[in-house]
Amino acid sequence: MTSCDPLRNPAEFLTALFEEAVRAADPRAVLAEYLPPKPKGRVIVVGAGKAAASMAVAVEDAWSGPIAGLVVTRYDHGLPTRGIEVIEASHPVPDAAGTEAAKRILSLVQGLGPDDLVLCLISGGGSALLALPAPGVALADKKAVTSALLKSGAAIDEMNCVRKHLSAIKGGRLAAAAFPAKVLTLAISDVPGDDPAVIASGPTIADPTTLADARAVLARYGIEPPASIKAALEDPANETPKPGDPRLAKAEMRLISRPLDSLKAAAAFAQKHGLTPIVLGDALEGEARDVGRTLAGIARSVVEHGLPVAAPAVILSGGETTVTVRGKGRGGRNAECLLALGIQLQGLPGVHALCADTDGIDGIESNAGGLWHPDSAAKAKEIGLDLGARLADNDAFAVFEKLGQLVVTGPTRTNVNDFRAILVQHGLVQHGAD
Template sequence: MSPHTKAFLTAIFDAAVAAADPEMTLRQHLPAKPKGRTIVIGAGKGSAQMAAALEKVWDGPLSGLVVTRYGYGASCRFIDVVEAAHPVPDEAGLKAAARLLKTVENLSADDLVIALISGGGSALLPSPAGNLTLADEIAVNEALLASGAPIAAMNMVRKHVSAIKGGRLAAAAYPAKVVSLVVSDIPGDNPALVASGPTVPDQSTRADALAVADTYRMTLPEAVMTHLCSPAADAPLPDDARFAGNETRIIASAAVSLAAAARFAEDHGVKAVILSDSIEGEARDVGAVHAAIAREVALHDRPFQKPVLILSGGETTVTLRAKGGKGGRNSEFLLGFALGIDGIAGIEALAADTDGIDGSEDNAGAFADATSVARMQTGGIDARAMLAANNAWTAFNAVNDIFRPGPTGTNVNDLRAILVR
């Protein structure tokens, strides 16, 4: 792929991320100032940048605490920023969750709680319910990550083994009003599923969580199964009186970012189409389907006429088939895609996570074109074998097509941009 094309696709990514810029989006969704105190809480990969932005645009005193992933911190004057592990929880996250619950204790009806919620908060807020331990919650998280379950299903399980998720953090803040400002990384933008909804309840039950575990054949610790079968796992429902005065606002989403990416392309003379902002499924399979569409455009000018930029968003999943592989859902998507367009000239693509990190390594995703598989083969890399081993990062790294923008400060899910010349 030429440096010019990589620069263009990178600019598409940058336009999508800019549309979710915390300072711009927060400014449009600020709640009214309260009579009492303003307390800020938050969790997610974008929470530190959201907190820093809120300090700039909020006209009045505030204090609080947010937790983000290691390396995703930002400088704040009044809001404490704590870093913890993602995607597997750690002791730092456990302590941060306890501090958040403490932060909202003893508030009054005159106080306001602003919750800054973004994707990644599920792992960053371990708070084992009942007699469960951090080790139990880690085991649940590892089983979920390996299961291939969609993010909505995973978060349904998480909120029923937690003392902070599923609206419980907001319930702890009662009688203060809680306004949740949410950057959505969930297909369909249900705010109760972002970060497993620490401040936003939903109608799901422990029976639903058990059904997810059964459907995806998860092996969960005995203590977790015992908990899920007991009333202690029940989460508060939306009609609970403690939530009556609360508000929830989606301030950024994949749909908005994809529209911004499309506008950027068309401003630069390239027609753009958006397939969907909520595509889910096994990453390699979704990659194969996108490859089939790109081939059809390249060879037959249907369903779109070339040149065209094909965009999509959402969150695919990866079912782990081997141990020791490196990568994430975007690189796995793209390796499946690369195999599908092998040798078809004029197709170039970028797939990346808008938070800047895809899976286990330091990249957001990767680039691919019609020569990717052949270049891998020349370097002694069997692309199909790498895909079978969940080792897509190794394959793309071998041909210098890894995409590393670094942490972006937001998280509106995956961006897939396919240019057909």
């Protein structure tokens, strides 16, 4: 038996399973096959996202000769490169470094000819990192709206709809600025459904949403925008390029990694270790605590009824949950999902779980996520932790920190969003019995 035997060492197994999922999304392993032959004309490499630096390294490893360009990634996510400059900026709330990087990227792609190529490297996080406000919009106001949306429980596509219409570079505007050069975007998806227009707010993709849609999102969540934001969302000049715009005719996109790819890799790893995997999907959305409770119900069904699969099994899912912040604790959507799941399990024997973000950072904390075990609730009680109260205060991080059950990886420099795995070691019945 290996050290990550799921029956003897569930924590090590779940951690190894998560590492396998992350490895499947590493651009240094998958990007090269999606590159075209290096063109004869000029090549400008630009990009943004949590995987931007590792994608830039992959391009330099695959293409010989000098390559110039600029990518922007999150603080502490950089890597050494030869010719492509890497700038670090703030995420999830934008800052001046992101604004400066976006200005330079927009400048780099202008003035190119029809034989030139813009290679655009896009991954999750690019919306905040490419922070170039539309004319008349103050960065401070855009930061305020971003913060409000993050706390509101808005889905990622709703957030990005607003961001596109407050930007001078997102929502297809980067590709429009590069015309008549060819634009090839290589992207790592971190969004449910893998919609190219939503990944990093689609800087090279035509935008089907409208200014009216953006205004409706803010109204839906009761967010009263600052004056500059309100004016921008009412100005027709800030409408994004739409499908069929001739400036986007030479823009192409290739997805190099998706959440489902990581779930499939994890499922294959589980099978090698004698488990039956069930993949619930790569696009589970909703409030993190509600998703956690639902997953707990599925795990209980495996234990008590052998359905939808018999134990030993692992239940896998991905997607992006949301957290409506009402408390004052330290959280993260994966930690909150896991805590709700654990409370619902009520110490069910033989059930262990991991919830973590594949980028290595759950929200704004230092962990990727956490682990839950059948004795976690009892341990929490011994040290005086009221799990229900902590959940109500959005303080899930503190629970797993005090239990010593955080999953800490540091930046992975990729991002296919949330990864959730529930290990059911044994059940009360065999498959088909009741």
